[in-house]
Amino acid sequence: MGSPQGRIPELRKDSVTNRWVIFSPARAKRPSDFKSKSPTTTQTQQQQDCPFCLGHEHQCAPEIFRVPPSSGPHWKIRVIENLYPALSRTLADPSAQYPILNPNPNPNPNPNPNPGSGVKVLGGFGFHDVVIETPVHSVQLSDLSPQEVGEVLLAYKKRIEQLSTHDSIKFVQVFKNHGASAGASMSHSHSQIIALPVVPANVSARLDSMNGFFHETGKCSICEVGVEDLLIDESTHFFAIVPFAATFPFEIWIIPRHHSSHFHELDGAKIIPQLTVVAGFEIGTGCHINPVFPEDAAKVLREVQNS
Amino acid sequence: MGSPQGRIPELRKDSVTNRWVIFSPARAKRPSDFKSKSPTTTQTQQQQDCPFCLGHEHQCAPEIFRVPPSSGPHWKIRVIENLYPALSRTLADPSAQYPILNPNPNPNPNPNPNPGSGVKVLGGFGFHDVVIETPVHSVQLSDLSPQEVGEVLLAYKKRIEQLSTHDSIKFVQVFKNHGASAGASMSHSHSQIIALPVVPANVSARLDSMNGFFHETGKCSICEVGVEDLLIDESTHFFAIVPFAATFPFEIWIIPRHHSSHFHELDGAKIIPQLTVVAGFEIGTGCHINPVFPEDAAKVLREVQNS
Ligand SMILES: Nc1ncnc2c1ncn2[C@@H]1O[C@H](COP(=O)(O)OP(=O)(O)O[C@H]2O[C@H](CO)[C@@H](O)[C@H](O)[C@H]2O)[C@@H](O)[C@H]1O
Ligand SMILES: Nc1ncnc2c1ncn2[C@@H]1O[C@H](COP(=O)(O)OP(=O)(O)O[C@H]2O[C@H](CO)[C@@H](O)[C@H](O)[C@H]2O)[C@@H](O)[C@H]1O
Numbered sequence: 249m250g251s252p253q254g255r256i257p258e259l260r261k262d263s264v265t266n267r268w269v270i271f272s273p274a275r276a277k278r279p280s281d282f283k284s285k286s287p288t289t290t291q292t293q294q295q296q297d298c299p300f301c302l303g304h305e306h307q308c309a310p311e312i313f314r315v316p317p318s319s320g321p322h323w324k325i326r327v328i329e330n331l332y333p334a335l336s337r338t339l340a341d342p343s344a345q346y347p348i349l350n351p352n353p354n355p356n357p358n359p360n361p362n363p364g365s366g367v368k369v370l371g372g373f374g375f376h377d378v379v380i381e382t383p384v385h386s387v388q389l390s391d392l393s394p395q396e397v398g399e400v401l402l403a404y405k406k407r408i409e410q411l412s413t414h415d416s417i418k419f420v421q422v423f424k425n426h427g428a429s430a431g432a433s434m435s436h437s438h439s440q441i442i443a444l445p446v447v448p449a450n451v452s453a454r455l456d457s458m459n460g461f462f463h464e465t466g467k468c469s470i471c472e473v474g475v476e477d478l479l480i481d482e483s484t485h486f487f488a489i490v491p492f493a494a495t496f497p498f499e500i501w502i503i504p505r506h507h508s509s510h511f512h513e514l515d516g517a518k519i520i521p522q523l524t525v526v527a528g529f530e531i532g533t534g535c536h537i538n539p540v541f542p543e544d545a546a547k548v549l550r551e552v553q554n555s
Numbered sequence: 556m557g558s559p560q561g562r563i564p565e566l567r568k569d570s571v572t573n574r575w576v577i578f579s580p581a582r583a584k585r586p587s588d589f590k591s592k593s594p595t596t597t598q599t600q601q602q603q604d605c606p607f608c609l610g611h612e613h614q615c616a617p618e619i620f621r622v623p624p625s626s627g628p629h630w631k632i633r634v635i636e637n638l639y640p641a642l643s644r645t646l647a648d649p650s651a652q653y654p655i656l657n658p659n660p661n662p663n664p665n666p667n668p669n670p671g672s673g674v675k676v677l678g679g680f681g682f683h684d685v686v687i688e689t690p691v692h693s694v695q696l697s698d699l700s701p702q703e704v705g706e707v708l709l710a711y712k713k714r715i716e717q718l719s720t721h722d723s724i725k726f727v728q729v730f731k732n733h734g735a736s737a738g739a740s741m742s743h744s745h746s747q748i749i750a751l752p753v754v755p756a757n758v759s760a761r762l763d764s765m766n767g768f769f770h771e772t773g774k775c776s777i778c779e780v781g782v783e784d785l786l787i788d789e790s791t792h793f794f795a796i797v798p799f800a801a802t803f804p805f806e807i808w809i810i811p812r813h814h815s816s817h818f819h820e821l822d823g824a825k826i827i828p829q830l831t832v833v834a835g836f837e838i839g840t841g842c843h844i845n846p847v848f849p850e851d852a853a854k855v856l857r858e859v860q861n862s
Contacts, residue, residue: 264765444840538578
């Protein structure tokens with residue numbers, strides 16, 4: 249086995265938890281402009297070093313597209329490759345190059361177990377992009393006008409449409425880490441898009457659960473949670489709630505009124521403030537402890553927006 | 556609805572994710588001797604304030620038992636109630652007092668969905684204990700002799716046996732948070748035991764997955780992952796590995812050679828160093844990104860113990 253540096257990413261399925269895990273040694277090397285900065289580092293210095301800022305395009309991994317789509321220097325949004333990707337876009341179709349080991353495990357009991365035969369491996373094929381939401385270091389997503397935020401959402405939509413043309417891509421996740429305590433390593437406003445060759449177990453469990461609920465009750469389980477106590481805000485096309493069994497304090501779901509199963513046809517979004525620590529109990533059981541009742545969180549959030 | 560202070564804990568099942576979440580306002584009030592200590596706080600001062608230290612027993616919630624089981628002042632281990640429990644041990648049997656709402660949801664499609672009808676709630680019945688592993692503030696679990704560590708494990712066993720006599724307790728989790736970065740709020744060496752009235756979805760998924768694997772292959776999926784590359788150490792009764800699809804860097808599983816499904820008959824343990832941050836992608840998908848290949852982690856861990 250090679251050194252971690254030289255190794256390509258790999259997806260492994262744990263036969264005990266039945267979950268896929270992405271192994272990606274390259275990720276360990278990504279920089280952070282939050283960590284280990286001396287307290288005297290100024291905003292200007294941070295900006296001078298930031299590859300996501302206007303004029304620093306050459307410090308980034310290749311661009312996929314920009315908005316507006318001109319070649320001039322005045323872009324508003326850039327969608328680029330992640331320089332330290334969790335998955336590799338240059339591997340060929342995974343089912344061809346890296347067959348799943350033991351797709352049909354021997355159905356006969358074997359008194360001498362052959363160690364390792366229970367494992368599934370997939371080459372780490374997939375896409376990992378960064379969406380730079382503004383050319384200006386000091387601007388956050390919340391500083392943008394509603395129209396500009398709309399342009400960011402349309403950039404996600406365009407990229408998801410491109411990714412979904414790949415037969416071997418089975419799932420695309422758009423996510424945004426805001427601030428160091430949420431795990432972000434870069435302070436310049438951005439989000440990320442990861443396209444996977446598998447559907448994560450959580451996602452299929454969620455779909456199965458919603459499907460089961462619909463078959464049992466004829467209703468949509470997301471519509472069903474929208475009780476008045478939990479409502480934060482609503483508009484013509486969307487409503488925002490604290491979910492009835494919120495996993496995290498002040499968790500927010502933004503739900504479209506129109507039913508749709510894909511984000512690029514406008515699915516919901518989740519906003520999860522990282523105020524609590526996921527520790528031993530949550531890791532062991534997957535069952536979370538939330539100190540804030542959802543109806544209390546919704547009340548606070550309604551008051552915040554009215555003040 | 557009352558104020559968060561006055562409210563008893565509640566378990567709610569999210570019909571979208573199909574997971575139980577514990578709501579426990581009392582948890583928000585628990586103290587921490589890691590956070591907001593001034594840098595001049597000395598070990599001695601910390602010790603003077605610590606309710607888990609010898610002589611401070613009166614600052615703790617009631618004791619369940621001590622080891623050795625005398626009433627004298629010289630205990631080695633104390634199992635006590637958690638003063639800020641996630642669940643309430645004084646509620647009666649949950650199925651009697653807090654019926655699951657809509658156990659048989661209306662199977663007919665309803666054109667006017669009644670908001671909130673898709674939710675399941677259970678009174679927050681359960682047990683939440685703390686195991687104080689040593690009377691001395693400065694002693695960590697790793698400072699104890701193998702025999703003393705054995706006594707801690709036997710205290711877990713005894714408490715699990717007590718808890719399992721309750722009909723409505725369906726699952727018991729023993730866990731230990733070591734250090735502030737792992738989420739611990741108290742520095743005095745301790746672990747916790749939570750007994751739940753439900754089986755968490757992750758746990759039943761794990762059991763289903765292992766069951767399925769056994770039925771397909773006639774083998775135990777845990778035995779199957781024990782390939783040589785992943786082995787860290789072994790003894791007569793146990794072996795320690797980095798799991799083939801480890802979710803976290805340097806994750807360790809300690810597995811008994813003897814097959815058993817319950818911890819109090821000596822099940823496995825997991826040790827999960829919190830070196831990475833669980834951020835947007837992991838929360839969204841449940842699929843984790845691990846920068847360290849398990850065979851590399853196992854190599855490092857083998858070398859550590861030989862040095
Ligand atoms: N010059 C350059 N060109 C292109 N891309 C560049 C670049 N310099 C840095 N990058 C990339 O920019 C991204 C910034 O992303 P974030 O700040 O949202 O969090 P990150 O992905 O580091 O990790 C957080 O999110 C992930 C996923 O949820 C968690 O696994 C992890 O623990 C958590 O810290 C990084 O992925 C980095 O690789
Ligand atoms: N005088 C006293 N008598 C009795 N008990 C006392 C006490 N003073 C404090 N306690 C209890 O002692 C426990 C110490 O536990 P830990 O330090 O392992 O982490 P904690 O449970 O706070 O939270 C971590 O673990 C949980 C569960 O994984 C996560 O939900 C959480 O986010 C994470 O920070 C606390 O639960 C506290 O309620």
